[in-house]
Amino acid sequence: MVLKSHYQVLSLTELGESIKTQRIPERAVVLTFDDGYVELLNLVKPLLEECQFPAVAFIVAGQLGDPFWWDMLENIIFSPERLPDILSLSQKGLQIEWSNSGKEDRRTRRSQDVNRERLLNTLYDQLRYINSIECNQLIQSLAVWANVNLQKIASITRSMNTEETLELVKGGYMEVGSHSLTHPWLTDLNSSDQIKEIKESKRFLEEILGQSVRHFSYPNGAVTEVIADQVRQAGFQTACTSAHDVIRKRSDLYQLPRFWVRDLNGQQFKRWLQMWD
Ligand SMILES: [Zn+2]
Missing domain, CATH: 1.10.533 (Death Domain, Fas)
Incomplete structure (x- = not known):
């Protein structure tokens, strides 16, 4: 509700397009969720539908239904x-x-x-x-x-399984992105394993969903220029890091920074948002 009155919540695809055209709307926000916990379906999806907010859930494609x-x-x-x-x-x-x-x-x-x-x-x-x-x-x-x-x-805690992931995207507010196959530090892998984590996760999720998977999030935020380029070559439209920063007109589409939100209650979250007022 706080977001609704003060900010314009865009989809990640809309943000990507606005960076390309160098026309990012004022007070624009994009919501992303990493790892694909089952709470996304039970808690987050109903809230997004109520507020009519789009969001991306970055899923670890090779671990559907498993605890981390x-x-x-x-x-x-x-x-x-x-x-x-x-x-x-x-x-x-x-x-x-x-x-x-x-x-x-x-x-x-x-x-x-x-x-x-x-x-x-x-x-x-x-x-x-x-x-x-x-x-x-x-x-x-x-x-x-x-x-x-x-x-x-x-x-107690686990990621969404295949059926739950399919349920998540129903209604169109939540989009699925890739968070790799096995959540490794991509920077520690050799090039062929990096490409496998990136491409195979995309292919696997697309097969399940029957739709294009357009966005990627680097596990642990670990990225290099080479890895970012592999993500681009795999056909993703954008990719998110864990660097804390706002997005600017010249931000790299394949290294988009984000702000990580800690576990806050409503009042604390409101105060946290005031950082940008
Ligand atoms: Zn993660």
């Missing part, structure tokens, strides 16, 4: 009442040593949270750079270590 590794990791670390005292993991070139210092009881809950936070950050920093197959193997090992049943996580 970073959510599984968080669940493994924080859901058990107790974690084993020691983690000593040496696998696929990764070396992780962690000890659960202090007793896990109510009095030390705060220090345990800090301790678990430290473990989460250590693991996240290592897992984010390995390929999706190795990453999933490590997640499985960690789940066994922490005695966490990964099957249950899908009921």
Whole structure:
């Protein structure tokens, strides 16, 4: 509602056209959502329809319906009442040593949270750079270590499956874009794997949707000039980074910056928007 009264919400395609013609409307905003969580269908789609706002959902094409590794990791670390005292993991070139210092009881809950936070950050920093197959193997090992049943996580958080993705685009307010096949750091891949992530994700989503997939979002915002050019050559019209900036007449269509919105309530979001007043 705040957006409705103050801003003109464009589709990403309209924004792309307005950059090409160098006529970006005043106070224009584009809404994009990365990763394709199932909440997009349950929570976001009804709101977009109510406000008649267009938006793009960038989907990880090769992981439809699955939970993401970073959510599984968080669940493994924080859901058990107790974690084993020691983690000593040496696998696929990764070396992780962690000890659960202090007793896990109510009095030390705060220090345990800090301790678990430290473990989460250590693991996240290592897992984010390995390929999706190795990453999933490590997640499985960690789940066994922490005695966490990964099957249950899908009921807490996951991406949309094929049917839900098809449901999302019904009504025409939500458009699907690609967020790669497996959400890697594209900058870490060789050229043929980069092209595969970009082209295959487009082809796969187009096959499911029966319509053109026109926009791309770089996983983790990782992009180079070469990767941006691969996205252009694959036939996308625009691509979004995670750089925080506004869009200008001369913005690169294949490296569009965005502002990431934290988890805010309505009042906080209103204040956040006032940054541009
Ligand atoms: Zn992402």
